[in-house]
Amino acid sequence: MAIIRSNVAAAAGYVPGEQPMGGDVIKLNTNENPYSPSPRVMEAIRAVTAEQLRRYPSPSGEAFRKAAAGVHGVGADWILPFNGGDELLSVAIRAAAGETDAVAFLEPSYSLYPVLAEMNGSRKVVLSYEIEGVEWRLPRGVEEVKASVLLVVNPNAPSGHLDPVGRLMEIAERFKGLLVIDEAYVDFAPVNALEVVKRFSNVVILRTMSKGYSLAGLRFGYAIGQPTLLRELAKVRDSYPVDAVATAAATAGISDQAYARETWEKVKRERARLSGELQKMGFVMPESASNFLLATVPGGGGMTGRGVYEAMKSKGILIRWWDLPRISDKVRITVGTPEQNDRLIAELRRELATDRH
Amino acid sequence: MAIIRSNVAAAAGYVPGEQPMGGDVIKLNTNENPYSPSPRVMEAIRAVTAEQLRRYPSPSGEAFRKAAAGVHGVGADWILPFNGGDELLSVAIRAAAGETDAVAFLEPSYSLYPVLAEMNGSRKVVLSYEIEGVEWRLPRGVEEVKASVLLVVNPNAPSGHLDPVGRLMEIAERFKGLLVIDEAYVDFAPVNALEVVKRFSNVVILRTMSKGYSLAGLRFGYAIGQPTLLRELAKVRDSYPVDAVATAAATAGISDQAYARETWEKVKRERARLSGELQKMGFVMPESASNFLLATVPGGGGMTGRGVYEAMKSKGILIRWWDLPRISDKVRITVGTPEQNDRLIAELRRELATDRH
Numbered sequence: 001m002a003i004i005r006s007n008v009a010a011a012a013g014y015v016p017g018e019q020p021m022g023g024d025v026i027k028l029n030t031n032e033n034p035y036s037p038s039p040r041v042m043e044a045i046r047a048v049t050a051e052q053l054r055r056y057p058s059p060s061g062e063a064f065r066k067a068a069a070g071v072h073g074v075g076a077d078w079i080l081p082f083n084g085g086d087e088l089l090s091v092a093i094r095a096a097a098g099e100t101d102a103v104a105f106l107e108p109s110y111s112l113y114p115v116l117a118e119m120n121g122s123r124k125v126v127l128s129y130e131i132e133g134v135e136w137r138l139p140r141g142v143e144e145v146k147a148s149v150l151l152v153v154n155p156n157a158p159s160g161h162l163d164p165v166g167r168l169m170e171i172a173e174r175f176k177g178l179l180v181i182d183e184a185y186v187d188f189a190p191v192n193a194l195e196v197v198k199r200f201s202n203v204v205i206l207r208t209m210s211k212g213y214s215l216a217g218l219r220f221g222y223a224i225g226q227p228t229l230l231r232e233l234a235k236v237r238d239s240y241p242v243d244a245v246a247t248a249a250a251t252a253g254i255s256d257q258a259y260a261r262e263t264w265e266k267v268k269r270e271r272a273r274l275s276g277e278l279q280k281m282g283f284v285m286p287e288s289a290s291n292f293l294l295a296t297v298p299g300g301g302g303m304t305g306r307g308v309y310e311a312m313k314s315k316g317i318l319i320r321w322w323d324l325p326r327i328s329d330k331v332r333i334t335v336g337t338p339e340q341n342d343r344l345i346a347e348l349r350r351e352l353a354t355d356r357h
Numbered sequence: 358m359a360i361i362r363s364n365v366a367a368a369a370g371y372v373p374g375e376q377p378m379g380g381d382v383i384k385l386n387t388n389e390n391p392y393s394p395s396p397r398v399m400e401a402i403r404a405v406t407a408e409q410l411r412r413y414p415s416p417s418g419e420a421f422r423k424a425a426a427g428v429h430g431v432g433a434d435w436i437l438p439f440n441g442g443d444e445l446l447s448v449a450i451r452a453a454a455g456e457t458d459a460v461a462f463l464e465p466s467y468s469l470y471p472v473l474a475e476m477n478g479s480r481k482v483v484l485s486y487e488i489e490g491v492e493w494r495l496p497r498g499v500e501e502v503k504a505s506v507l508l509v510v511n512p513n514a515p516s517g518h519l520d521p522v523g524r525l526m527e528i529a530e531r532f533k534g535l536l537v538i539d540e541a542y543v544d545f546a547p548v549n550a551l552e553v554v555k556r557f558s559n560v561v562i563l564r565t566m567s568k569g570y571s572l573a574g575l576r577f578g579y580a581i582g583q584p585t586l587l588r589e590l591a592k593v594r595d596s597y598p599v600d601a602v603a604t605a606a607a608t609a610g611i612s613d614q615a616y617a618r619e620t621w622e623k624v625k626r627e628r629a630r631l632s633g634e635l636q637k638m639g640f641v642m643p644e645s646a647s648n649f650l651l652a653t654v655p656g657g658g659g660m661t662g663r664g665v666y667e668a669m670k671s672k673g674i675l676i677r678w679w680d681l682p683r684i685s686d687k688v689r690i691t692v693g694t695p696e697q698n699d700r701l702i703a704e705l706r707r708e709l710a711t712d713r714h
Contacts, residue, residue, distance in 0.1 A: 003453055003505070003533075004453060004589045005452060007455075008451075008452050009589060011592055012592075014596045016413070016416050016597065017413075019412070019413055019414075019415065030413055032411055032413065033411060036407040036408070036410075036411055037407055037410050037411060041410065042410075045402060045405055045602065046403060048402055050393040050394055050571075052574050053398065053571065053572050053574040053606070054389055054393055054394060054571045054572070054573060054574060056374075056376055056389065056567075056574065057376075057573075057574050057576070083440045083444075083576070083595065083598070083600075084595065084597060086596055086597065087440075087595055090595065094365075094476065094477075095362060095365050096362060097362070098362055098364075098456055098478055099455055099456045099478075112596065115592075119451065119592065119593050120451075121455055148362075176360075177360055178360045178361075214407075214410065214411045215411070216410075216411060216412055216414075217410040217412055217414050217600060217602070218410055218600050218601070218602065219414070219440075219595075219597055219598075219600040220600075229361075232361045232365055232366060234370065235368055235369075235370035235472075235476065236365055236476050238440065238441065238576075239469065240441060240443065241440070241576075242576070243440075243574060243575050243576040243577075243600075243603055244574035244575070245402065245574070245575065245602050245606070246600055246602065246603070249410070249602070
């Protein structure tokens with residue numbers, strides 16, 4: 001279609017993970033938190049009034065900014081809400097990179113990054129994680145990349161591994177463009193990059209309410225960054241990016257830290273147990289600081305990543321598999337509830353037993 | 358800030374109308390519907406479950422697509438939801454215009470259009486409405502403009518006037534790029550451009566739940582267009598643009614046509630009455646097909662647009678005034694409830710009387 005830009009027309013677009021709307025499937029494929037959001041979120045939604053719907057919302061989600069600022073120990077002007085973390089990624093790229101500029105990201109990583117670069121008409125610079133066995137790390141020299149934006153997700157998806165904050169500090173200091181540290185999964189990690197953004201004005205941290213706060217259905221993410229940078233991102237963002245209901249719900253969610261932290265601890269305990277059980281079956285995987293595991297399928301028995309994915313799907317358990325270089329022998333498994341993980345473990349054991357006969 | 362693109366750094370960004378959060382102000386400045394949303398919307402919000410929040414929403418808001426398709430008598434693939442109509446405007450520009458392309462729009466019109474063109478780094482082509490007294494019309498030859506995107510809001514904001522659908526049909530046929538017909542206010546008009554989009558594949562209609570359905574707080578808009586075009590816009594859009602709660606609420610809202618139509622009729626009756634009262638005081642204005650009036654302040658008494666705006670603000674009534682060419686002698690007044698309009702009329706009468714002494 002000639003009226004559409006060639007970079008858009010030529011692109012395939014982003015393909016989200018499967019979202020079956022039926023109730024019986026065990027969904028361990030899109031990294032949702034297996035536990036419900038805080039009861040206070042439900043109360044906030046029930047308390048929404050007709051008048052809040054009728055009128056335009058606060059353009060900058062002020063209530064949320066204050067609550068998040070309190071949690072992170074920064075000023076409210078260090079927080080900027082978005083319609084999901086994905087909107088922040090798109091805005092960061094559009095704010096910093098034009099059509100003659102480059103957008104750099106790592107591979108394997110979040111598969112939306114190349115799509116957003118393509119939609120912006122920018123050049124893509126693909127950097128590769130160094131992978132030795134189950135050890136993943138950011139490559140040496142990544143900070144020297146010539147690009148207007150560098151996107152790093154830490155903990156990484158789909159590996160779940162965590163690069164040290166000190167490494168991000170080095171990159172922030174030397175990289176000449178906008179460094180986006182995508183901390184979508186950081187609530188399940190032992191450390192975060194808040195100190196990096198406090199020191200460097202070319203850094204923005206992405207956070208989301210989707211994972212740690214069990215609010216994937218709500219589309220609410222936010223940036224943490226120095227106010228001078230956030231003011232520029234705010235210009236590119238939608239003028240009313242977050243709605244009144246989502247703002248009320250997200251504010252209630254982030255304010256109930258005790259509840260959220262309890263779900264994180266439960267996920268971390270199950271992550272350790274699931275990882276142990278998978279290893280007993282011969283899977284190997286990087287140490288995960290997130291709420292998922294990237295498990296390499298045991299060699300020898302003729303099993304493949306695709307085979308495990310399809311076998312589990314036939315049992316009503318969705319996990320994620322990509323037909324992509326370096327990860328096609330692996331499956332990504334979201335940590336579920338103990339009962340969901342038990343079902344998965346049992347089905348995997350059965351499958352491996354069948355397969356070896 | 359060198360890491361930000363120059364087109365962004367140089368821009369002022371969009372300035373939304375004032376959104377006082379206090380309760381006592383009569384808000385006739387941002388074109389909200391003065392009536393509450395359908396009770397079914399409130400029921401849909403109360404019925405949201407924790408599980409809907411925990412999981413990712415339907416990426417394309419399927420329930421809403423089906424409901425809107427039924428209302429408009431088109432297939433569900435002719436409907437594409439967005440996080441507010443503003444997201445559709447941004448996506449349409451990004452899908453069709455690169456940095457070396459032009460984005461054309463009329464003036465005076467929706468002040469977000471130039472901001473979005475600037476953020477995209479595109480060239481702006483500004484076309485002027487032909488204005489003779491209170492008669493506004495799209496200029497002859499607008500269809501010949503060399504641009505990748507042409508944005509026309511009909512009924513226009515801030516004038517409220519309606520250009521004939523036949524005129525839009527001519528433009529669609531001859532214009533070589535993507536024609537966006539922004540029908541944010543069409544629920545208050547006697548006709549719409551649905552036939553234009555059915556005939557031409559280079560046209561997309563913008564609709565919003567903000568005005569006609571009293572859901573400005575929800576951020577929910579949608580495109581009507583031919584499926585081949587919408588598939589391209591979907592690539593540029595956020596991968597999960599509409600959240601589970603907003604989708605449920607918007608679906609309930611659009612499904613209750615009887616309720617919505619009743620609010621439109623009430624607004625239209627009040628529009629006629631308010632217009633008559635303003636004319637008695639010496640204001641003149643284009644015939645409005647929207648839920649607001651662009652009233653030229655009576656000459657002679659030394660009153661100015663700014664003066665009327667400030668006088669009303671001091672009385673706790675917000676209306677809109679712009680310090681811009683061709684409209685600085687006018688104020689834009691959203692049609693309120695009968696009680697709100699009565700208050701406004703009384704205060705304006707008092708102000709004019711004072712002023713003439």
